[in-house]
Amino acid sequence: MTVHIDNEQLAELKEVLEDEFGILISTYLADAKLRLQLIEQGLQNQDYEAVRLAAHSLKGASANLGALILAKLCEKLEHDCKIGQHNELRCSVGIITEELKLISQELISISNA
Amino acid sequence: MAVLTASSADGKELIIKIKGRFDFSTHQEFRNAYEQAPLEMSCYVVDLKDATYLDSSALGMLLLLRDHAGGDSSQVKIVNCNADVKKILTISNFEQLFTIV
Amino acid sequence: MRLLIAEDTPSDRLILANLIKRLGHEVILAIDGKEAVEQFIEHRPDIVLLDVMMPYKHGTQVAREIRQIAGEDLVPIIFLTSLNEASDLAACLEAGGDDFLSKPYNTVIIKAKIMAFSRMRRLHKEIQGQREHLVQEQIAAKGIFDKIAHYGVLNSPNIRYLISPKAIFNGDVVLAARHPNGDLLVLLGDFTGHGLPAAIGALPLAEVFHGMVSKGFALEDVLREVNSKLKSILPVGVFCCATAAHLGFRNRSIEVWAGGLPEGVIYNTQTKLIKKIHSQHLPLGILSAAQFKYQPVYFEMDDNDVIYLWSDGIIETVNAEQEMFGFERLLNVFTQSSNPNTVFDEILQHVEDFAVQGSEQADDHTLIEVKMQDAPSLALQHALLVKPKVAHRGLADCVMSCELGVESLKTFDPVPLVTHLIFQVTGLKPYVNTLNTILAELYSNALEHGLLHLDSVLKNSAQGFAKYYALRHERLNALDEGYIRFDIKHQPTEIGGKLTLQVTDSGRGFQLAQRQVTPASETNHNSLINYHGRGIRLIETLCQRLEFIAPGNSVIVEFDWQWL
Numbered sequence: 001m002t003v004h005i006d007n008e009q010l011a012e013l014k015e016v017l018e019d020e021f022g023i024l025i026s027t028y029l030a031d032a033k034l035r036l037q038l039i040e041q042g043l044q045n046q047d048y049e050a051v052r053l054a055a056h057s058l059k060g061a062s063a064n065l066g067a068l069i070l071a072k073l074c075e076k077l078e079h080d081c082k083i084g085q086h087n088e089l090r091c092s093v094g095i096i097t098e099e100l101k102l103i104s105q106e107l108i109s110i111s112n113a
Numbered sequence: 114m115a116v117l118t119a120s121s122a123d124g125k126e127l128i129i130k131i132k133g134r135f136d137f138s139t140h141q142e143f144r145n146a147y148e149q150a151p152l153e154m155s156c157y158v159v160d161l162k163d164a165t166y167l168d169s170s171a172l173g174m175l176l177l178l179r180d181h182a183g184g185d186s187s188q189v190k191i192v193n194c195n196a197d198v199k200k201i202l203t204i205s206n207f208e209q210l211f212t213i214v
Numbered sequence: 215m216r217l218l219i220a221e222d223t224p225s226d227r228l229i230l231a232n233l234i235k236r237l238g239h240e241v242i243l244a245i246d247g248k249e250a251v252e253q254f255i256e257h258r259p260d261i262v263l264l265d266v267m268m269p270y271k272h273g274t275q276v277a278r279e280i281r282q283i284a285g286e287d288l289v290p291i292i293f294l295t296s297l298n299e300a301s302d303l304a305a306c307l308e309a310g311g312d313d314f315l316s317k318p319y320n321t322v323i324i325k326a327k328i329m330a331f332s333r334m335r336r337l338h339k340e341i342q343g344q345r346e347h348l349v350q351e352q353i354a355a356k357g358i359f360d361k362i363a364h365y366g367v368l369n370s371p372n373i374r375y376l377i378s379p380k381a382i383f384n385g386d387v388v389l390a391a392r393h394p395n396g397d398l399l400v401l402l403g404d405f406t407g408h409g410l411p412a413a414i415g416a417l418p419l420a421e422v423f424h425g426m427v428s429k430g431f432a433l434e435d436v437l438r439e440v441n442s443k444l445k446s447i448l449p450v451g452v453f454c455c456a457t458a459a460h461l462g463f464r465n466r467s468i469e470v471w472a473g474g475l476p477e478g479v480i481y482n483t484q485t486k487l488i489k490k491i492h493s494q495h496l497p498l499g500i501l502s503a504a505q506f507k508y509q510p511v512y513f514e515m516d517d518n519d520v521i522y523l524w525s526d527g528i529i530e531t532v533n534a535e536q537e538m539f540g541f542e543r544l545l546n547v548f549t550q551s552s553n554p555n556t557v558f559d560e561i562l563q564h565v566e567d568f569a570v571q572g573s574e575q576a577d578d579h580t581l582i583e584v585k586m587q588d589a590p591s592l593a594l595q596h597a598l599l600v601k602p603k604v605a606h607r608g609l610a611d612c613v614m615s616c617e618l619g620v621e622s623l624k625t626f627d628p629v630p631l632v633t634h635l636i637f638q639v640t641g642l643k644p645y646v647n648t649l650n651t652i653l654a655e656l657y658s659n660a661l662e663h664g665l666l667h668l669d670s671v672l673k674n675s676a677q678g679f680a681k682y683y684a685l686r687h688e689r690l691n692a693l694d695e696g697y698i699r700f701d702i703k704h705q706p707t708e709i710g711g712k713l714t715l716q717v718t719d720s721g722r723g724f725q726l727a728q729r730q731v732t733p734a735s736e737t738n739h740n741s742l743i744n745y746h747g748r749g750i751r752l753i754e755t756l757c758q759r760l761e762f763i764a765p766g767n768s769v770i771v772e773f774d775w776q777w778l
Contacts, residue, residue, distance in 0.1 A: 013229065016229070016233055020228070020232060023228070024229065027224045028225035030224075031224050053267060057222070057267070060223060060317040061223045061225045061226055063317045064225065064229055066318070169455070170406060170451075173451030176450055176451045177451045204474060204475070204476060205455065205493070205497060206474070206493060206495055206496045207496070209496055210496065210500070
């Protein structure tokens with residue numbers, strides 16, 4: 001089974017943040033939603049630099065939360081924008097959206113635990 | 114290494130060679146050279162063949178060596194001085210305290 | 215420590231902030247590049263964590279700006295990045311970054327880096343504090359140096375001098391003081407060591423020098439005392455190279471002692487001749503009192519003579535090719551100069567032109583010029599204009615006698631002692647210049663003419679001068695019998711007092727008509743001058759009475775004085 005979230009890393013974060021862990025999760029999710037919006041917008045306007053920057057941010061934030069697959073997906077999106085490879089972008093964004101939905105649920109349940 | 118030491122065959126003479134600039138940066142090494150040698154040295158030789166420059170702190174170090182070697186009863190020789198080094202020693206009249214060759 | 219975290223992703227920001235707070239540090243936050251700079255200026259954190267990709271200002275730009283604002287303050291900048299291309303990372307370092315933290319954040323690594331940079335920051339602050347402290351000490355030491363330098367008579371009309379602004383660092387000292395009879399003594403010294411250790415030696419040097427010279431002590435005595443003092447105070451290996459000169463306007467001689475400094479020069483502005491002053495002694499503070507040598511060189515003083523002394527800074531100034539200015543070039547300035555009044559400036563100009571432009575060496579010089587002309591003379595006929603507050607207590611009526619035998623005469627100068635005795639009559643203190651002159655003149659006549667049979671005619675030729683002093687030295691050492699006696703009598707009067715001084719030597723005197731002197735006749739006059747030198751004329755003008763006792767080896771002078 002593919003590991004979507006590195007539980008060990010998350011456990012460590014929980015230890016560091018203690019009470020604020022819940023806030024971290026909600027902060028991340030809100031920001032991730034925002035970044036995704038920016039990516040969609042960028043695609044529509046064919047502003048690939050905007051897409052790249054948003055993907056870069058989401059990549060970093062996701063990595064820090066242990067969402068490794070999401071991070072990898074963002075990395076590919078970022079890279080494609082950088083080298084001007086625009087064909088697969090729509091598809092990539094779709095996959096990213098799905099992945100985000102998936103881990104959102106996991107994160108929320110972990111934080112409620 | 115700017116300071117090299119050697120002893121004579123009979124172990125009574127300590128030879129200290131200075132390479133490059135003989136100035137304040139040589140201070141610690143120079144002191145170690147004679148302080149770490151056995152005390153019964155009868156004669157000290159400072160070889161300046163490869164010394165390029167001598168300043169007043171070097172003169173001070175020579176005086177410290179002389180003091181260590183017994184002051185007025187010491188035997189300290191300064192050898193192989195080039196023209197510039199010799200001039201500095203002459204102006205300070207150090208031949209009144211050291212044997213300069 | 216106080217850390218600034220500039221990170222635009224809120225979750226990342228939260229993680230870091232928490233981590234760092236947990237480590238016990240204070241956290242300042244910024245959410246974009248612009249705010250990052252503003253927060254830095256306002257809070258001046260110790261360490262900065264900087265995201266690379268930020269809105270409004272790129273991380274590297276922020277780093278550059280922060281570096282500029284921080285100036286000499288070493289603030290570590292750690293970039294937060296998920297960049298992984300070497301070129302990007304290199305750009306971060308070039309912008310002033312010190313290290314990276316990559317995402318995802320590893321708590322162990324973050325902790326380690328923060329600790330390392332904290333320690334570095336703390337050390338840096340410690341060093342800055344110590345440096346501040348050192349600078350304060352050096353300012354204080356410089357204050358002392360300035361006081362020493364400007365004390366004395368360096369501002370006389372016939373003296374020009376320049377003391378290196380770095381004197382505090384290279385131990386240069388320049389001193390000038392006057393004997394009560396108007397003779398000038400100058401000394402240029404160069405202590406080994408820098409900063410405070412050099413200042414420690416300069417203080418007693420200046421004190422002894424000024425104290426003894428003002429009392430009329432000979433240069434030899436001054437230098438012996440200075441040498442002993444420095445030897446006892448300074449650690450082994452620290453010493454003072456110096457050249458000292460006694461400019462005797464009274465007997466027209468220049469007496470020079472040189473130990474350890476590069477050659478000085480006596481330049482004659484009329485003949486353009488240059489006489490060199492060679493270092494023949496060990497520097498001050500090395501030899502014990504018994505070993506100290508005093509073998510001065512004597513020059514006859516000409517009105518157009520000018521003495522130049524310098525420390526080695528001038529000679530050792532280097533140009534772009536690492537060549538030294540050297541003594542030859544310095545001599546050339548003299549030979550090429552057309553105007554004696556500008557030689558001083560010309561020396562400095564040549565050195566400045568030679569030196570590497572803008573280098574510190576350009577103005578790091580110590581130099582003194584002393585002209586024989588324009589030497590301020592003392593008004594000997596009048597008492598000091600400044601009325602010292604004298605108590606009316608002290609010696610009043612007294613008779614004293616002091617006789618020096620051969621052994622004393624060889625090594626001891628009695629003039630300061632006798633002067634000191636006389637000044638126990640407090641009312642005589644304002645007349646110090648006059649009395650000291652009289653005493654010195656009578657004593658040197660008694661010694662040189664009476665006992666050593668030196669003929670002052672000898673001093674009239676150029677070589678004769680050096681010969682005179684060589685002979686003096688030789689004959690004094692060979693003296694095996696003889697004495698000089700001072701008889702002092704003082705009687706107070708209603709308005710002041712009468713001082714009677716008699717100086718007698720054991721020599722054979724000179725043939726004299728039996729009665730009291732007025733050197734009216736030609737023969738008396740000539741033999742008087744030949745025996746006693748030109749100075750005797752001066753004494754006559756200063757005293758109420760001057761009498762020679764047959765056979766001429768004893769002189770009595772009477773000095774009437776009044777309370778001021």
